[in-house]
Amino acid sequence: MHELVGALRTYAWGSRTALAQLCGRPVPSAHPEAELWFGAHPADPAHIRVDGLQQSLLELVRADPQHELGAVAPTFGGRLPFLLKILAAEEPLSLQAHPSAKQAQAGFERENLARVPLDSPMRNYRDENHKPELVVALERFEALAGFRPPLRTVALLRALGVERLNPYADLLAAQPDSAGLRTLFTTWITLPQTALAAMLPKVLDGCVRYLAEKSEPNSGAKEFAAEARTTLELAEAYPGDAGVLAALLLNRITLQPGQGLFLSAGNLHAYLRGVGVEIMANSDNVLRGGLTPKHVDVPELLRVLDFEPNELPIVEAEPVDHTLDGSCSLRYRTPAPEFALRRFELAAGAVPVPIPRSGPGILLCTSGAVRLLQGADELRIAAGTAAWISAGDTVVHAAATGGPAQLFCACVGEL
Known part of the structure; x- marks a missing residue:
């Protein structure tokens, strides 16, 4: 450790x-x-x-x-x-x-x-x-992240009310699948600079108009407000960039x-x-x-690129264990064999909790301060610092010091 x-x-x-x-x-x-x-x-x-x-x-x-x-060394070439x-x-x-x-x-x-x-x-x-x-x-x-379902993108393009976008909306409406997305993305990302310079200002004007228009009574926020604002922000950061258009095809995630x-x-x-x-x-x-x-x-x-449309699911932390004095551990499931990630919320004054891991691990503190215990050894880490745990090391326990703390454990995934 x-x-x-x-x-x-x-x-x-x-x-x-x-x-x-x-x-x-x-x-x-x-x-x-x-x-x-x-x-x-x-x-x-x-x-x-x-x-x-x-x-x-x-x-x-x-x-x-x-x-x-440890045992995973041959699997990953000693890396x-x-x-x-x-x-x-x-x-x-x-x-x-x-x-x-x-x-x-x-x-x-x-x-x-x-x-x-x-x-x-x-x-x-x-x-x-x-x-x-x-x-x-x-x-x-x-x-x-990820290509939005095509018919939702058609709705976005039509909502902006930009005449130059109509042929592209029609293209995607006629072929609302991965092939249609590939065609549209390829067309936009390879547009000649002269065509891009003529088109982008119209699209940005459409975003401004869309955001300025009042919503229908009792309808709440405008459906594509986040997408329109993001397009304007990207264009300000990267003027004249074809990526601004391409971003219109992606899911906007918070x-x-x-x-x-x-x-x-x-x-x-x-x-x-x-x-x-x-x-x-x-x-x-x-x-x-x-x-x-x-x-x-x-x-x-x-x-x-994978052009298969998909509304990417948010990965929610799954509770794994709770202690009577308020600490808890949570797991993030992914299919990746290279890594696994757990989050520990450590309560102030709680008893040290064991940190399970597969093979080598990195323990990263992201808030508060943590005391790590391994047999007779002790190591303290604060926010923004970490500890390396060799595969050959024994079980490590963690406890918050002074107040509540947050700790992430990265290790090898399931092979």
């Missing part, structure tokens, strides 16, 4: 306040802080701290995978199979998807043969792994604290804003289609 120091990633879409506040550092931070990585990915591994000295978790695992990973993060989005992330395992292996080999450097900004595949992922909201979290969203391979998405805990297979493969100054590869994105 060792303290684990996360690797801080600074991207333009990050926040100058969220991660700094969570970790108890001065606000605002010098740069937008987007992610804290707790894992052993070669791009930016976390470090364990022992007696004031730090060692890369990647080096620790490589040196003794049998002890650190830690998951990557845990805290994500803080102040602005929208890119419109993106992740490949399947087969697609990642083929793409990685293809770019290696083409001698594209691993650190090249033009690189799509930085490793040969797929990247299923789960994000759990720590505060209200907004996202676009997560409340504690709710999760699972994304499998080929799922087109863009996180909009909020702070959350994110766990994924240990990969950094991202295929982008827009809403970013980074490398965009539309043909490769189209190769991996």
